Amino acid sequence: MTIAFLQWFELYYGSTFYYGEIRDKQGMMFPFLGSLMITLGIWKINYSKLEQRTVIIKLILTCLINAGLYVLWTQVYDSWNLGQS
Numbered sequence: 001m002t003i004a005f006l007q008w009f010e011l012y013y014g015s016t017f018y019y020g021e022i023r024d025k026q027g028m029m030f031p032f033l034g035s036l037m038i039t040l041g042i043w044k045i046n047y048s049k050l051e052q053r054t055v056i057i058k059l060i061l062t063c064l065i066n067a068g069l070y071v072l073w074t075q076v077y078d079s080w081n082l083g084q085s
Contacts, residue, residue, distance in 0.1 A: 001041060004034030011073075011080060024080050029082075035066050 008031060042061050046054075077083065 002039065003037045004031070005033040007031035011082060013074070030070060035069055038065055038069070 011031065039062050042065070043058055
């Protein structure tokens with residue numbers, strides 16, 4: 001969760017504050033590593049002893065959270081000017 005948070009913080013910080021001579025976000029795209037780390041966290045948690053329902057719950061949570069992160073990224077893409085390179 002910390003890695004995922006740090007990637008989103010880097011997107012915000014890099015788009016808001018001046019880094020130095022070059023104000024370049026180097027084409028920062030969707031933070032895939034953060035998405036993978038959240039997915040890993042979901043799949044590591046043991047929700048219950050019922051294996052069939054557990055897999056379905058994990059799949060649903062994975063899809064919902066990653067879709068939510070993608071929607072969040074599309075919402076901030078223009079306002080944070082992430083496409084600047």
